[in-house]
Amino acid sequence: MQFLITVLLDGLIYASYLFIVSLGLTITFGVMKILNVAHGGFFAWGAYLASISIIYLGNNEYNSFLYYFAIFLSAIIVGLFFGYIIERFILRKMYNEDIHLIVLATFGLFWILEDLILHVFGVDPLMPYYPAMELGGIELGGIFQGVYSLTLAGLAIIVAFICWYFLKKTKYGKVLQSVIFDREVSVSMGINVTKVYLITFIIGGMLGALGGAYIAPTISVSPGFAIDVVVMSFAVVVIGGMGSVPGALIGSLIVGLVRAFAVHQAPILELFIIYAIMAIVLIIKPEGLFAPPKPRKI
Amino acid sequence: MKLTNLKTLGKIAITGLIASILPMSVNAKDTVKVGVVSFLTGPAAGPFGTPAKQGAELVIDAINSGTMPAPYNIKGFAGATMNPIFSDESGGGTKQVGLFRDFVQKQNVDAMIGYISSGNCMAIGPVADEVKMLTIFSTCGTERLYEEKLRSHVFRTQGNAVGDSLAAAKYIADEYFKGKVSTADKMYTGINQNYAWGQDSYKFFKLGMAQYMPSAVGSSKPQFPKLFSGQYGSEISALSLDKAKIVHTSFWNGDFEAFMLQALVRGFFQKKILVSSVGGSGVDSLDKKFPDGVIMGTRGNVGLIVRNDTTPLNKWFIDSYKKRYGAYPLGPSYQYARAVMLYKIGMDKAAKAAGKFPTQDQVIAAMKGITFESFADTIEMKRGNGHQAVHSIAYGVTKYNKAKGEPGIEKVIKYSASCIYPPAGAISQKWVESGMPGRKCN
Numbered sequence: 032m033q034f035l036i037t038v039l040l041d042g043l044i045y046a047s048y049l050f051i052v053s054l055g056l057t058i059t060f061g062v063m064k065i066l067n068v069a070h071g072g073f074f075a076w077g078a079y080l081a082s083i084s085i086i087y088l089g090n091n092e093y094n095s096f097l098y099y100f101a102i103f104l105s106a107i108i109v110g111l112f113f114g115y116i117i118e119r120f121i122l123r124k125m126y127n128e129d130i131h132l133i134v135l136a137t138f139g140l141f142w143i144l145e146d147l148i149l150h151v152f153g154v155d156p157l158m159p160y161y162p163a164m165e166l167g168g169i170e171l172g173g174i175f176q177g178v179y180s181l182t183l184a185g186l187a188i189i190v191a192f193i194c195w196y197f198l199k200k201t202k203y204g205k206v207l208q209s210v211i212f213d214r215e216v217s218v219s220m221g222i223n224v225t226k227v228y229l230i231t232f233i234i235g236g237m238l239g240a241l242g243g244a245y246i247a248p249t250i251s252v253s254p255g256f257a258i259d260v261v262v263m264s265f266a267v268v269v270i271g272g273m274g275s276v277p278g279a280l281i282g283s284l285i286v287g288l289v290r291a292f293a294v295h296q297a298p299i300l301e302l303f304i305i306y307a308i309m310a311i312v313l314i315i316k317p318e319g320l321f322a323p324p325k326p327r328k329i
Numbered sequence: 330m331k332l333t334n335l336k337t338l339g340k341i342a343i344t345g346l347i348a349s350i351l352p353m354s355v356n357a358k359d360t361v362k363v364g365v366v367s368f369l370t371g372p373a374a375g376p377f378g379t380p381a382k383q384g385a386e387l388v389i390d391a392i393n394s395g396t397m398p399a400p401y402n403i404k405g406f407a408g409a410t411m412n413p414i415f416s417d418e419s420g421g422g423t424k425q426v427g428l429f430r431d432f433v434q435k436q437n438v439d440a441m442i443g444y445i446s447s448g449n450c451m452a453i454g455p456v457a458d459e460v461k462m463l464t465i466f467s468t469c470g471t472e473r474l475y476e477e478k479l480r481s482h483v484f485r486t487q488g489n490a491v492g493d494s495l496a497a498a499k500y501i502a503d504e505y506f507k508g509k510v511s512t513a514d515k516m517y518t519g520i521n522q523n524y525a526w527g528q529d530s531y532k533f534f535k536l537g538m539a540q541y542m543p544s545a546v547g548s549s550k551p552q553f554p555k556l557f558s559g560q561y562g563s564e565i566s567a568l569s570l571d572k573a574k575i576v577h578t579s580f581w582n583g584d585f586e587a588f589m590l591q592a593l594v595r596g597f598f599q600k601k602i603l604v605s606s607v608g609g610s611g612v613d614s615l616d617k618k619f620p621d622g623v624i625m626g627t628r629g630n631v632g633l634i635v636r637n638d639t640t641p642l643n644k645w646f647i648d649s650y651k652k653r654y655g656a657y658p659l660g661p662s663y664q665y666a667r668a669v670m671l672y673k674i675g676m677d678k679a680a681k682a683a684g685k686f687p688t689q690d691q692v693i694a695a696m697k698g699i700t701f702e703s704f705a706d707t708i709e710m711k712r713g714n715g716h717q718a719v720h721s722i723a724y725g726v727t728k729y730n731k732a733k734g735e736p737g738i739e740k741v742i743k744y745s746a747s748c749i750y751p752p753a754g755a756i757s758q759k760w761v762e763s764g765m766p767g768r769k770c771n
Contacts, residue, residue, distance in 0.1 A: 037570065041563040048560065154374035156583050158614055160590050168595045174569045175595040180562060250559045251586035251614065255371045259557055294563035295570070298552045301563075302523070 036172030038291045044180050046287025047187035048246060053264040053271075053279045054190065055238030061211045061274030061323065062231040064130070068137040069117065070239045071261035072144025073109055077240025078247040078257070079148055080105035082157040085248060089161035098162040102244040109244075110237025113144065118232040123225070141261070149254055156253035163248040179248060186245060187283075190238070194276055207231065211274065211323060266309045272319025281321060358686045361409045363672070364432040366425070366443035367665065369417040372557055376582045376610035377445050377661045381468065382415055383654050384662030385442065388669045389413050391649070398645045400702060406673050407680035407687055414438070418445060422452030429453050433462045439689070440465065442668045445661065447471035447526060450485075457483050463689050467668035468661055470628070471525065472757045475713030484696055486668045486708060486718045490526070491533050491757040492749040493579075493606040493628050496722035498537030499744055499770070500624060501575055501604060506542050516573035518548030520564055522556045522584060530579035530606060536761040548573045561588045565595055576603050585611045593620060604724075609633045609660050612727060612736045619736055623727045630706040631663035633738055634723045643704040667703050671710075674701050709746065712753050719746035744770065 052074060059067045084101035117140060125133050166178035198204040209217045210227050218224050243257065250256070267286055271278025286305050293301040312320060365385050368378030389411050391397035395404030405411075414436065416428060425444075432438045441457070441464040444450050450469035457464040457480070464483045466474070470490030474480070506515050517538060521527030531551060538545050548571050552564045565588075568576055580588055585608040592598065604624040605611075609632040612619050627634045635643055636657060646666065650658040658666075675696035679687035682695065698715030701708055708718045723743040730737030748770035751760035760766070 034570065037566045038563075041566050044562050045560060149370055154370065154379055156375045156586060156614060158586060158590070160615075160618065163590065163594055164618065166594070174566060175597075176566075177562075177591060177594040179594070180591070246560075249587065249591055251583035251590070253372045253375055253583040256557060256559060256583060259555065259559070291563045291566075294552065294554075295550075295567045298550055298554075298564075298567065299523075302555050 033173040034295065037174060038288070038295055040171060040176055040181075041294070042284075042288035042291035043184050044176075044287075045290060046283040047183040048242070049263060049267050049286055050187045050280055050283035051183070051190055051245065052239060052242035052260055053267040053283060054194065054276065055235035055242075056264050057268045057271070057274055057276065057279045058194075058238070059232060059235035060268070061276075062207060063122075063228055064274075065122065065137065066134050066273075067232075067235065068134060068261065069140035069144060070137075070235070070264065071257040072141045073113060073236040073239035074243035074260055075148055075257035076109045076113065076144060076243070077106050078243030078250075078252045079152050079157065080109055080240075081244035082159040082247045082252045083152070085159035085161055086157060089159070095162065095165055098248075102162075102247075103241070105244045106237050106241035109240035110233050110235075114233035114236035115229070117236075118229050122232070123228070126228075145255065145257070154254055156251040157247075158251055159248050161248065177249070183245065190241075191276075191280060198276065263305075266305055269309055269319055270312050272322030274323050275319065275321040278319055278321030282319075359409055360412050361406050361439040361676075362412045362414065362437065364416055364429075364436070364438045364441045364443075365413045365665070366416045366418050366428075366441065367661070368419055368445055369415070371419045372582050373419075373445060376614075376659065377468070378418065380610075380656075380659040381443070381445065381661035381665040383650070384658055385413065385665040385669050386415075387646070387650055387653060387662075388666040392669070392673050398641050401642075401670060401673055403677060407676035409676075409686070411669075418443070418449060422448050425449045426452050426456050429456055429462075430460065433460050438462070440672060440692075442672065443467050443665060444469050447474075447490075450474055454478075454480055454483050461689070463693055465668040465671055468664045471529070475717045476756050479714045480716055482693065484671065484710065484716045484718075485713070486671050486710075487664050488629060488719050488722070488746070488750060489717070489757070490530060490579075490606075490628075491751070491761075492719070492722050492744075492746070493626055494530050494533035494577075495537040495749040495761070496724055496744045497577060497604050497606050497624070497626055498534050499541050499749065500626075500724040500742060502538065502541035502545070503742065504624075504740070505575065505602065506545055512546060513572045514574060515542070515545045516548060516571075517545060517575035517577060518551050518568060518571050518573040519577035520552040520554070520561070520568060520588065521577070521579050523553040524556050527553060527556075527579055531577060533757070533761065534577045534606075536758070540761060540765055546573075557584060559583065559587050561591050564588075565592050565597060568601065569595070569597060574600075574602055576601050577606075578603060578608070579606045581607045582610070586614050589615060589619065593618065598622060607660070613657065613659070616736060617729055617734075619727060619729070621726075621728050624724055625727050625738060626722065626724045627660045628722070629660070629663070629720050630723055630743065631704070632658065632660040633736065634725060634741060635705040636738070638705040640705050642702065646704050663704060667708065670703065671696060671699070671701060671708070674699065711746075712750065714753075719750045721745050722749055 056070045081102045085098050088097050163179040168175035169178050206222055267282040271282025290301055293304045367381040368374045393410045444466050445468045447469040450466050466485040468487050472489040472491050519531045521531045535547050598620040606626045609627045612633055675692045679691040679695035683691050699710050706720050708720050710718050721743045723741050725738040725741035728737050728739045748768055751757050752767050
């Protein structure tokens with residue numbers, strides 16, 4: 032029983048982390064049909080901006096509530112700033128280009144964002160551990176879990192709910208679904224697709240940055256740490272279905288739980304098993320488990 | 330008129346020729362150009378590459394100006410000033426081999442110093458021999474470098490990683506397992522990165538435990554997470570549920586710090602004893618948050634282990650480093666400085682023997698098999714046909730120094746080179762498996 036509870040908790044925490052990071056990636060792809068490799072850059076910048084803010088607040092003994100304010104503010108600033116610049120001045124000029132060129136452009140942008148970090152923040156690792164240390168640990172199922180890590184699950188649930196509400200219950204959500212379904216039809220119906228693209232890219236960037244900012248207090252934030260996160264997010268998105276929000280959720284849960292089980296039972300297979308699942312999904316259902324339906328064009 | 334012009338032109342040409350040759354011959358004696366390679370970007374830059382560069386820079390400047398304490402107080406390298414060219418080690422073996430060739434063939438360096446990654450050392454070693462370039466590896470740890478092939482132009486001033494793991498196992502056997510009777514008390518496990526360094530480190534720790542403490546039992550589920558994965562929640566749970574009390578790790582950089590942070594809030598260190606072979610930089614990063622009671626090694630008598638050592642050379646290094654960079658020197662700072670010191674000694678010795686500025690072959694001959702004083706220990710180039718260093722390795726237990734307000738270490742034990750390294754010509758794994766014949770422990 033202790034084993035099952037532990038695997039479940041470990042899996043849920045890891046899945047929550049993956050869901051927050053991969054959600055922005057899948058939304059961007061769903062609307063814009065762009066595989067945004069620069070997503071890792073948003074993640075890294077979110078982590079760095081949150082880190083310096085938290086370290087400043089912690090060193091000067093400000094109220095702990097401000098840590099969380101700093102995390103969300105960092106995500107908003109990074110998403111708005113880089114999201115606007117990248118979409119408005121680079122991607123918008125490339126929408127008529129071959130899709131592979133756009134992927135290459137986002138790949139280049141990822142390295143530019145990474146390199147900017149070196150120039151702005153330097154090479155020394157940052158450790159904004161204050162929020163995680165303050166919340167401490169709690170005994171669940173016989174072993175201690177970090178409370179801050181558990182709040183990740185809460186954040187993931189809130190983000191998933193907001194996403195569901197936004198897509199299903201708001202006018203803009205319906206507009207978004209229309210663009211996801213068919214861009215050309217949406218244009219003909221008078222939807223300002225250019226504006227939708229810009230807002231979507233900014234929101235996707237904010238979600239990527241939020242993942243980095245929220246995870247920062249539990250890690251050592253150092254140059255290059257975002258690369259693996261992007262690769263893992265791709266695995267999640269491919270399993271769940273490119274462009275599908277429920278897919279990102281289910282993909283994250285599958286990867287998180289299977290990985291946790293492997294770490295406990297066969298540690299040497301923990302990485303292999305994730306990509307094995309991805310390969311199996313690609314063979315059986317190449318579009319992913321929950322890929323949105325495609326319109327049939329005549 | 331025509332003849333006079335020709336004579337004048339001839340004089341100008343000869344003067345020009347002499348002028349162009351003269352600086353070259355003077356340069357060859359006045360300056361030595363050396364490539365110094367360490368990670369200046371990427372995850373290894375903060376805890377390894379930058380402190381390494383700073384350590385080399387400090388010692389080079391001191392030797393160039395003749396301000397380093399004895400026995401390095403004679404100005405210059407065989408009288409010449411070193412002109413270091415710092416370069417980034419990131420990008421992998423193929424890129425580094427290309428850069429190495431560029432240093433040798435286009436920039437005409439006199440020597441190469443540095444390299445942290447074992448993969449890079451394995452890639453560059455054969456190339457250094459091929460292009461006949463004196464190369465001093467400072468930090469990389471793989472034992473394969475000299476056990477697979479002897480090297481003619483390559484030296485390494487850092488003992489290989491086998492000694493780190495064996496010394497860790499010996500420390501555990503001597504300090505923690507002695508007299509323990511229950512099986513759980515004599516069990517150990519590990520969490521190491523899933524690549525050559527992590528796998529080899531745990532392999533030799535396990536082999537060492539089998540020799541030093543045959544009754545100790547290794548866990549059936551040691552953890553090998555991916556390098557730089559950053560999230561260790563599941564691994565910490567698995568290690569917590571494991572009966573083994575001792576947990577070995579060769580984690581470094583952000584991986585070590587992330588693991589420590591995540592384990593700290595989960596009360597991990599109240600139940601387990603962590604033995605870390607290379608986590609020295611994390612102690613300073615976490616400062617007073619770093620838990621007491623972690624068994625810590627620093628790959629030799631460097632960094633945290635020798636912070637209170639008052640040997641004049643060590644004291645000078647710590648004081649000068651703190652003054653210049655505002656922090657304590659870490660292990661890589663010492664390792665790079667040590668490689669520069671071997672070059673200095675080799676150059677001076679070769680120049681003295683030759684009675685003139687030495688050739689590269691004379692420097693290599695002078696360095697081969699030499700014993701030299703490092704900051705807080707002695708380095709013996711006694712393996713790999715005189716090209717590979719051995720030295721003592723120390724382990725201690727972390728204990729925050731409240732009086733000084735900084736991390737500290739206690740219960741330090743030094744293990745001599747003859748206790749933790751195989752004799753010359755032996756293959757490490759075979760030597761350990763066959764019961765470490767000929768080992769002498771202090």
